[in-house]
Amino acid sequence: MLILFNKPFQVLCQFSPQEGRESLADYVTIPGVYPAGRLDADSEGLMLLTDDGGLQHKIAHPDHKEAKTYLVQVDGVPDAAALTRLQAPLDLGDFITKPCRAVQIAAPDWLWPRNPPIRARADKPTSWIAITLEEGKNRQVRRMTAAVGLPTLRLVRSSIGPFSLATHPLMPGEFVQVSAGLIKK
Known part of the structure; x- marks a missing residue:
C-alpha cells in the first residue's frame, strides 16, 4: 500500500x-503505515507512507533516491549567479551537495495559504524557486538557499518521483492511496 x-x-x-x-497520527487514519522519508516540521507538502518495508527502503535509501521537487519562497530575488551556485555542488560545511536543478518560478497559483502566513515586508521582495534534488539531507534546501544569500521563508515539497501534488491535488492534511507500481525499480 502506498499513501500520498x-x-x-x-x-x-x-x-x-x-x-x-x-503528528501524522492526527491526520492519517490507516493503521500500520510508516513514512518513506521525512519532512521537517517547518516544511509542508508531499510525503509518501507505506506498510511495505521493502518499498519504504526503495523510496528512502540513498542508492534508490527518487527525485524530489521543492517549491521554495525565499527572501530576496535570485540572480543568475545564485541559481548557478544552487545547481552546482555546494559546500554546506558538513557535506557537499550533489548537482541539482534550480529555476526561478512564478508564485504557484494553486498553492494553499499557509497558516500562519509568511511575514510580508514592504521593503524586501520575495520570490519562488523550484529545486529538484536526488538526495535529501537534514534541512538541505533551507541550508542551500541560505548559503547563496536567499533565506527560505516557505518550503513546500511538491513531488516525489512520479507523484506530484499537481496530479494528485490534496489540501494540507488530506491523503489518498495510490498504486506503488510507478516507483522506479
Whole structure:
C-alpha cells in the first residue's frame, strides 16, 4: 500500500505523539503505515507512507533516491549567479551537495495559504524557486538557499518521483492511496 499525504506546516513527521504538537497520527487514519522519508516540521507538502518495508527502503535509501521537487519562497530575488551556485555542488560545511536543478518560478497559483502566513515586508521582495534534488539531507534546501544569500521563508515539497501534488491535488492534511507500481525499480 502506498499513501500520498500532504503534510501541513508544523506537523511532526512521526506517528508517536509529542505533547502540544500535531503528528501524522492526527491526520492519517490507516493503521500500520510508516513514512518513506521525512519532512521537517517547518516544511509542508508531499510525503509518501507505506506498510511495505521493502518499498519504504526503495523510496528512502540513498542508492534508490527518487527525485524530489521543492517549491521554495525565499527572501530576496535570485540572480543568475545564485541559481548557478544552487545547481552546482555546494559546500554546506558538513557535506557537499550533489548537482541539482534550480529555476526561478512564478508564485504557484494553486498553492494553499499557509497558516500562519509568511511575514510580508514592504521593503524586501520575495520570490519562488523550484529545486529538484536526488538526495535529501537534514534541512538541505533551507541550508542551500541560505548559503547563496536567499533565506527560505516557505518550503513546500511538491513531488516525489512520479507523484506530484499537481496530479494528485490534496489540501494540507488530506491523503489518498495510490498504486506503488510507478516507483522506479
